[in-house]
Amino acid sequence: MHAYVFTSTLKDMLRIGRFIPWVLLAIVLGLVSLLWDQMSRIPVGADQYGMLVRLIVYRIVALAAAMFTTMVISQEVEQKTIVYLVTRTVPRNVILFSRGMAAVVAVTVMSWISLFAVAFVMLGPGFLGESMVWMDMLIMFLGSVAYTSLFIFVTLIINRAMIAILAFTFVWEAFVPILDGDMYLLTISTYMSVLATHPNKTFGAVAAAIQNNASAVNPVYAWIVLLTVGIGFLVLGGWWFSKNEYLPREDAE
């Protein structure tokens, strides 16, 4: 990894202007949690925390990955500044890996803000004392690696990949994990749910379906899948970026 490429990219990704929407999203999630608490007859606590994290907070990881991975390469192509990246003395695969890792950190940080907001409301100010919160942080980091690597690869092979990535995030990842059959094994969020150490108690059909499918997967298998997807697509992306042409957008068409 090239330290300067990593830090300068991370600095760009964590600019205050980019932070604000994710903080606002976290505040909204906190309010939703409060509202849930007000409307529910079930007392606020670990059960509801676990369900909200699996239903909503894990989705934030995919959403953040969709936003930040476009900044790795495809935004440079769109803005035509790609030429300054690919004519430097840093090898292309190192550029991709360094910028990709910066995106992983940014996605993790942004999604943790939402996690903390939900945990604060559901578990109280001492939420960091709960081991399942720490486990969720780790799972969300792994999810960040997997989503970011996959999405980076998609942005490398498809022009204007955002539509495909958003479809994957909001359609595939939302509905396939609750379907009958084995298709849920092709989603990243399933493996995140497998590793979660929340109470098994669930409320509602959707949460029950996710829990049901997740419980069918061996946690060791989930670790392997998430790590393999994360590392595998990053390596594949580095190789692809080194071998193919990346020109400013108007010329690439």
Place this chain on the structure above:
Amino acid sequence: MISFQNCSVWYGQVIGMNDITVEIGPGVTALLGQNGAGKTTMMRLITGQMHPTTGGVSVFGMDPFANVEVYKRLGYVPDIDNFPEHLSGREFVYRMARMNGMTHEGATMRTDLVIGEVGMADRCDKRLKGYSKGMRQRIKLAQAMLNDPDIILLDEPLNGLDPIGRREYMDYLGAQALKGKAVIVSSHILFEVEQMTRSIMLMHRGRMLASGDLRAIRELIDRHPHRIRIQTDQPREVASRLMALPYVISAEVDPNDIEVEIRTKQPAMFYDALPGLVLDHGLRVYGFESPDNNMESVFHYLVEA
């Protein structure tokens, strides 16, 4: 330094470069052609952003595609004016220096140096989004010079520069060429590069129409009539005397009766004969010029041919 061997590039059904074989060495070389001629394609092949569809390109004897060894010795000023606009000029150049493998201290020192060389020292701390086109050209040049490269490629570098800026820019490039570097400048404005070099490569629709010294290229097109304008207050008499020469095809008197324009296919013989003719017949000739020595004319001749 740079070698193209039977190089062609296709963009789908459109040809971007058509079977070009050429060698480029030290000094200033101008890459001339209208929009779509293939100049930027050629630049991108040299800078390793593209693969040729057929044929080969080598820079310092290496394949330039994604080759960091080539990038260590190459500086590139692209034609695009896009930057990370939230950065200042100094931050941008510093960032490029760090991405060229320099340490913080080395990058800071080198950034200050090149920014001073391109005349941006007093303006480089403003954000790039507030830069004029001319300032952007200078910052692009600064980032290209960070490695003190042996090859400097400049794609339409004079766009947006004021006359003084152009002069400074051209002088700077001339000084780099004198150090033995290869400076390759693309332009579609012929008079710009005419002031920088006589070594040109003319491109049109992906083809290399001609390459070499401007005068040598002019000889290539001598099958087309060469125009020479003679300033005189005796235009009709001069015209009749010149028409007697066997290699003068036509003579046309200016409506204001101040000059004659002749057309010849053998300009060298004409220039040899002219002084004798003037002396023998006591003609009053105040000057002469050949509009065909202007690159615009050369370019149009070749394109039309």
